[in-house]
Amino acid sequence: MRNIFFFLCFISLSSQLSADQLEDVYARVASHPVTKGELSQEQYIKIADRSLKSKGTFVLSQDKGVIFEITEPFPSSMVVTETRLVQTLPGNVTAVMDGSENAMFKNIAQIIHSVFANDVQVLRDNFQVSVLGGPKDVVELVPKDSLLVMLFEKITLTVGDSIDSVSIAETGGNWVNYSFYNKTFPEKLTSDEEARFAN
Amino acid sequence: MKKLGLQTDRIIFLILLACLLLVGICRGVHLDTSFFSLFPEYRNLAEVEERIARNSASSVFILAEGADFSIARQGAQAFYDTFQNSLVFKNLSLYQDEDAMEVLKTFLFEHRYQLLDDETLSRLENGNADAVSREALAQVYSPFSFADLGLLDKDPFLLTAKNIRKYASQGTGNLFLKEGVLAAESGGLWYVLIRGRVTDDALSFSGRNGIGKMYEQLLQLENSNPGVSYICSGVPFHSYESSSKAMKEISWITGVSLALVALILLIAFRTLLPMLVSVVNIGISLLAGFAVTLILYGKIHALALVFGTTLIGVSIDYSIHYFLNRDKIFRSLTVNCISTEISWCLLMLAPFPLLRQVALFSAAGLACSYFIVRLIYPVLPDIQQSDKSNQPCCIHIVRMTGILVMIVCLVAPALCGIRIKNSIRGMYTMSGQLLEWEKKAGKVMNLGSSGEYFIVAGTDQQELLVREERLAAELEKAVKNGSIGAFSRVTAFVPSEARQKRSYQAAGALLPCSRPQLEALGFGSSARRQFEQEYRNNINNFVTIDTVPPYIKENIEALFLGNVGGTWYSVVFPLQVKDGSALSSLADGKTVFFLSKIKDIEKELDHLTRTALLFVLISYFLVFSLLCLVYRKRALRIVLVPASVILGTLSFVSVSSGGVDLFACSGIVMIFGLGLDYLVYGLEGKSGKATLLSFITTEISFGALALSSFVPAHVFGLTVCAGLALAYLLSLSVDRS
Numbered sequence: 055m056r057n058i059f060f061f062l063c064f065i066s067l068s069s070q071l072s073a074d075q076l077e078d079v080y081a082r083v084a085s086h087p088v089t090k091g092e093l094s095q096e097q098y099i100k101i102a103d104r105s106l107k108s109k110g111t112f113v114l115s116q117d118k119g120v121i122f123e124i125t126e127p128f129p130s131s132m133v134v135t136e137t138r139l140v141q142t143l144p145g146n147v148t149a150v151m152d153g154s155e156n157a158m159f160k161n162i163a164q165i166i167h168s169v170f171a172n173d174v175q176v177l178r179d180n181f182q183v184s185v186l187g188g189p190k191d192v193v194e195l196v197p198k199d200s201l202l203v204m205l206f207e208k209i210t211l212t213v214g215d216s217i218d219s220v221s222i223a224e225t226g227g228n229w230v231n232y233s234f235y236n237k238t239f240p241e242k243l244t245s246d247e248e249a250r251f252a253n
Numbered sequence: 254m255k256k257l258g259l260q261t262d263r264i265i266f267l268i269l270l271a272c273l274l275l276v277g278i279c280r281g282v283h284l285d286t287s288f289f290s291l292f293p294e295y296r297n298l299a300e301v302e303e304r305i306a307r308n309s310a311s312s313v314f315i316l317a318e319g320a321d322f323s324i325a326r327q328g329a330q331a332f333y334d335t336f337q338n339s340l341v342f343k344n345l346s347l348y349q350d351e352d353a354m355e356v357l358k359t360f361l362f363e364h365r366y367q368l369l370d371d372e373t374l375s376r377l378e379n380g381n382a383d384a385v386s387r388e389a390l391a392q393v394y395s396p397f398s399f400a401d402l403g404l405l406d407k408d409p410f411l412l413t414a415k416n417i418r419k420y421a422s423q424g425t426g427n428l429f430l431k432e433g434v435l436a437a438e439s440g441g442l443w444y445v446l447i448r449g450r451v452t453d454d455a456l457s458f459s460g461r462n463g464i465g466k467m468y469e470q471l472l473q474l475e476n477s478n479p480g481v482s483y484i485c486s487g488v489p490f491h492s493y494e495s496s497s498k499a500m501k502e503i504s505w506i507t508g509v510s511l512a513l514v515a516l517i518l519l520i521a522f523r524t525l526l527p528m529l530v531s532v533v534n535i536g537i538s539l540l541a542g543f544a545v546t547l548i549l550y551g552k553i554h555a556l557a558l559v560f561g562t563t564l565i566g567v568s569i570d571y572s573i574h575y576f577l578n579r580d581k582i583f584r585s586l587t588v589n590c591i592s593t594e595i596s597w598c599l600l601m602l603a604p605f606p607l608l609r610q611v612a613l614f615s616a617a618g619l620a621c622s623y624f625i626v627r628l629i630y631p632v633l634p635d636i637q638q639s640d641k642s643n644q645p646c647c648i649h650i651v652r653m654t655g656i657l658v659m660i661v662c663l664v665a666p667a668l669c670g671i672r673i674k675n676s677i678r679g680m681y682t683m684s685g686q687l688l689e690w691e692k693k694a695g696k697v698m699n700l701g702s703s704g705e706y707f708i709v710a711g712t713d714q715q716e717l718l719v720r721e722e723r724l725a726a727e728l729e730k731a732v733k734n735g736s737i738g739a740f741s742r743v744t745a746f747v748p749s750e751a752r753q754k755r756s757y758q759a760a761g762a763l764l765p766c767s768r769p770q771l772e773a774l775g776f777g778s779s780a781r782r783q784f785e786q787e788y789r790n791n792i793n794n795f796v797t798i799d800t801v802p803p804y805i806k807e808n809i810e811a812l813f814l815g816n817v818g819g820t821w822y823s824v825v826f827p828l829q830v831k832d833g834s835a836l837s838s839l840a841d842g843k844t845v846f847f848l849s850k851i852k853d854i855e856k857e858l859d860h861l862t863r864t865a866l867l868f869v870l871i872s873y874f875l876v877f878s879l880l881c882l883v884y885r886k887r888a889l890r891i892v893l894v895p896a897s898v899i900l901g902t903l904s905f906v907s908v909s910s911g912g913v914d915l916f917a918c919s920g921i922v923m924i925f926g927l928g929l930d931y932l933v934y935g936l937e938g939k940s941g942k943a944t945l946l947s948f949i950t951t952e953i954s955f956g957a958l959a960l961s962s963f964v965p966a967h968v969f970g971l972t973v974c975a976g977l978a979l980a981y982l983l984s985l986s987v988d989r990s
Contacts, residue, residue: 095394099402104775108394128391132398141398143391145384151418157437158429166397179322201430204354226403232396 075185076174079193079213084172089114089216091237093122100227112234114217115243118251120170133250136167140253165202169195169209170217181209190214263628270541270621277544283552301708301814301822311343313487315447316697319480322443326434328481329445331474336449341463345449348433353804358417360802362404365412366760366791367753370419371729373412377759385410386766390773406780407787409770410763420746420805427698439697444484446698451489464493485687486694494687498962499555506562506957511535513953514569521946522576530633531572534625538568542618546610557610559958559966563973564615566954567593568622570930570947575626577943579635582934583627588883589930590623592876596926599868600919603861607965608919655986659893662901662979671903674912675858705833705849707825707840708814714798717821718749720844724825727839731827737836738829743798743812746805753795764788858915865918869899869925876929894983898928902976906968916965920972927951927973928980935984948981 093112098105110124119135133140137153137160153160168176177183180202181195195209203225210221216239220232243251317328333347350356361368369377376385389411392398400414408414427437428446435446455463471483511532518528542561546553571590574582597619600612707724711717721744731737748756767784771777798813814822827836833849840847877892899921906917913921934944955977958970 093396095396097393097402099405099775101403101406102775106394106775122396124391124395128387128394130391130395132396134397139397141392141395143388143395145388147388149418156429157427161429161431199430199432201354224402228402230396 075187075191076177076183076193079185079191080172080174083170083213083216084116086216086239087116088240088243089234089237090240091234093124094233094235095124095230096233097230098228113243113247114170115247115251116171118243118248119167121247121250133253134163134166134170135251136171136173137163139163139166162205169211169220190218263632266624266628270537273544273548274540277540277547280544280547280551283547301817305811305814305824311450311453311489313449313451313485313489314694314698315449316437316444316484316486316694317447318482318484319443319445320441322431322436322438322445324478324480325436325443325445326432328474328478328483329434329447331478331481332447332471332483335470335474336467339463341451341455341467343450343452345447347445347447349430349435350803353802354430356802357420357804358401358413360805361416361420362408362413364794364796365408365416366757366788367794367796368416368748369412369756369760370415373415374756374759377762380762382762382766385763386770389770393774405774406771406776407784409767409774409776409784412760437697444697455489464489465497484690484693484697486691490687490690494684495963496555499559502961502963502966503555503558503562506559506961507565510562510565510954510957514565514950517946517949517953518569518573521573521942526633527572527576530630531569534572534622535565535568537625538618538622539564541621542614542616545617546614549613550610553614554607554610556963556966557607557614559961559963560607560611560969561614561618563954563958563970564618564622566951567615567619567927569950571622571626572630573946573950574934574943575630577946582943584883585933586623586626588879588933590619591879592929592933593619593923593926595872595875596922599865599872599922602868603865603915603919605861605915608915652986655983658901658979659897659983659986662897662904662983663893665904666900669904669908671907672912673859673862673914675855675862675914705827705830705836705847707827707836708846708848709823709825710844710846711821714821715750717823718744718747719751721823721825722749722752724839724845728825728827731835736830736832737827738831740825740827741808741812742825743809743823746809747796747798747801750795757792760788862913862915862918865915865922866913869918869921872922872925873899876925880933894932894980895925895928897983898924898976898980901979902972905975906972910968914965914968916968917972920969920976923969923973924976924980927977928984931981931984944981944984948977951977 090113091111093110095108095110096105097107108124108128109126110122112123113121119133122132122134124130124132129144131142139151139159139162141149141151143149151159151163153163164173164176165180167173168180177195180199181197184194184196186192186194191213193211193213195211197203197206197208205224206222207225208223210223211217212219216237217234219234221229222231223229315329315332317325317332319325319328329347333345336342337345373385376382389409392400392411392414393402393405398414400411401417404413427439428435429437437444437446451463455467471485475481475483514535515528515532518531519525522528539561542564543553543558546557571586574586594616597612597616601609601616603609603612709717709721709724711720721742725740725742725744728737728740732739744752764785768778768781771780771784798809801809812824812826814824816822827833830836837847837849839845873895876895880892902921902924903913906913906920910917931944931948934947952974955970955973958966959974961967961970
């Protein structure tokens with residue numbers, strides 16, 4: 055009986071710690087209004103037992119969202135805001151997942167946005183959160199919703215001063231890892247970047 | 254000999270009446286409370302329309318509202334647990350199948366070559382297979398592409414991923430799947446949706462009415478789940494509201510009318526017998542009207558009974574005239590009965606089920622009342638009452654006033670004009686709470702349905718689907734130019750076989766690109782061979798309406814109407830319509846029909862109103878011919894009175910209500926029939942007390958109807974009330990010498 059009581063106290067205490075730590079982690083991320091840098095992406099496809107690697111740049115704005123610009127091997131870009139995802143592919147093909155037209159798109163856009171921006175409440179609403187200490191904080195996000203599990207089984211962020219990497223484990227054994235490096239922290243977005251978030 | 258003949262007539266009448274009531278009872282009392290029964294029948298698509306209406310008539314949407322998602326979900330769960338096995342709902346769904354998306358994904362993957370989207374199809378047909386291939390590679394390497402890479406060796410061009418995005422976004426509005434339920438966030442509050450279909454028993458009006466019971470249990474659920482509110486939306490709630498209002502109104506209109514009429518009779522005759530006999534006559538006449546309507550229609554609408562209460566005022570007239578004039582009144586009674594029956598028979602021609610029921614109910618009830626007076630009353634003991642023609646002492650003033658009013662009535666239409674205007678929206682006013690619920694549900698779900706839709710017809714399923722695709726191509730243009738936001742259709746889920754064949758053929762252009770594509774993705778030559786083999790095996794893998802997974806079946810259930818009278822039908826709903834002016838031009842009226850229900854019905858009603866006014870004119874000449882036969886030279890003299898009454902009332906309604914609608918016009922038909930009574934009684938020298946009493950009792954009945962909250966009943970009652978007052982006043986001014 056006493057063991058159960060201590061176990062329950064431990065669970066309650068650790069979830070409280072996780073909650074507070076999450077605030078701390080994202081407070082650090084949010085201390086930079088804009089983060090820019092280079093990005094490498096590695097996707098592991100279990101069925102082919104090989105990884106697909108790509109490179110590019112990223113711009114993270116705490117207010118607006120994230121721009122991923124893939125330059126190699128096949129150029130493409132993805133703009134994530136709180137309400138929509140805009141993907142641009144070769145031949146100027148644009149695929150828009152606009153949340154104002156479809157609530158499911160809005161939900162997905164909001165969740166991806168919250169992983170990068172300081173939107174802790176959205177993370178808590180949609181994920182079981184745990185924060186592991188170490189040289190750098192590791193945040194593990196496990197979706198509560200089975201529908202989200204179809205998109206990502208688990209998201210793991212490594213955060214120092216800012217987000218260093220994001221790993222997404224998918225169902226079926228595939229995974230994707232995003233690493234952010236050569237980061238700079240300008241005060242504000244360029245007019246071109248502002249325009250990309252606005253469009 | 255004459256007495257013996259009357260005796261036989263009496264027995265025959267009583268036997269017929271008993272049989273009528275017996276058959277009516279055996280037929281069973283079936284009260285129609287459906288909201289859709291209020292509306293007129295429409296074009297030659299009545300059966301198809303009925304099928305659409307049947308879908309909507311039992312569908313309900315319940316939204317559980319809470320400050321956060323968990324509260325709303327808990328509320329929805331409590332509702333679901335309470336009503337899941339109740340007799341109120343045929344089916345109730347809260348939880349979405351967690352495997353639904355997986356099943357959908359598998360289905361779209363299996364039919365990926367038959368279900369190419371428009372853009373990919375056009376590229377492949379135009380020799381741009383390279384572009385499709387490059388786009389897929391970029392998509393694979395793009396961050397957050399959400400493409401299922403687990404099937405990459407079999408679907409290296411990501412054809413399935415494109416379709417998943419398209420299908421997942423069909424017709425969901427603000428709702429999205431969250432933790433196994435459909436949820437929406439609006440105005441800082443969360444909503445969880447429960448969909449259901451109510452049972453026929455729950456829709457039928459009785460003490461066990463399911464909707465009424467459901468409302469009671471909703472209050473209990475709100476109390477036991479703090480922070481949860483429920484929002485109810487759907488036709489059954491409107492049917493319940495209009496029928497329960499109708500039943501309340503029948504009670505009080507009948508009660509008040511009967512009480513006032515009985516009181517007036519008691520004061521007028523100072524003995525109980527005429528009052529009791531008259532009330533029994535009214536009761537039997539109402540039952541006879543009820544029985545005939547049930548026998549001929551199989552059911553009677555609750556609102557037809559509200560209208561039917563006017564029978565009290567009309568049938569009491571015969572009793573009053575009989576008790577004041579006895580045998581001397583039969584000629585004028587017969588003329589009046591015929592003229593009023595002509596009016597009701599004209600209303601029976603209207604393509605409005607409600608009006609037809611009202612007319613049949615009243616015509617049968619009135620005929621019964623007439624025969625009771627004609628055949629049964631003479632058996633009653635004499636009541637010493639005399640109807641002295643108490644000409645008012647100021648008869649000249651009345652006559653002068655009458656002539657002045659007549660002149661005003663005759664010139665009024667020229668001065669103020671008569672406008673025909675029907676408003677369907679005005680026919681039914683929602684209660685405050687139901688209105689609030691519907692507004693909120695519309696905002697939360699944002700499905701964007703406008704009440705305008707297309708019906709597509711075909712001699713077989715494939716022809717239907719091909720025609721729907723042609724219409725869809727035109728609607729795509731409307732989406733692009735912004736006049737509509739989207740549209741829902743069967744072919745979005747099940748394209749025609751011709752389109753699927755075309756799609757498969759076009760996908761063949763990907764075969765030469767498969768080798769470099771698979772190599773770029775890290776697959777060897779065995780994957781390429783397998784890819785080519787699978788493409789060939791897929792040749793006849795067509796999607797049909799019967800083979801779609803449950804998720805899609807649910808989506809097309811309301812769109813695919815099936816076979817109706819040997820023709821196949823489907824319905825296409827334009828959504829978020831911003832400018833619907835050009836939509837009707839997309840219908841050819843033979844294979845594609847555009848139904849803007851409200852606008853079309855209003856147009857149809859305007860046409861009907863004009864036709865009904867023409868009927869009034871025809872019946873005016875018919876009755877005038879009857880009067881010529883009976884009253885010869887005097888008929889010409891009195892013809893101005895009904896003309897003035899009709900024109901005066903039309904002008905009054907046109908000015909007071911902003912236009913004459915079909916119900917006001919029906920009132921005009923009645924005024925014509927009833928107003929003539931005063932003239933005929935006057936010409937028969939039976940004016941005075943009998944006509945005054947008959948006028949007052951009729952005004953009481955129609956006046957009570959004018960207080961009804963059901964707008965058509967109010968308009969009908971008010972029109973007849975005003976018209977009869979005018980008819981009575983003008984009948985006083987006619988020289989009766």
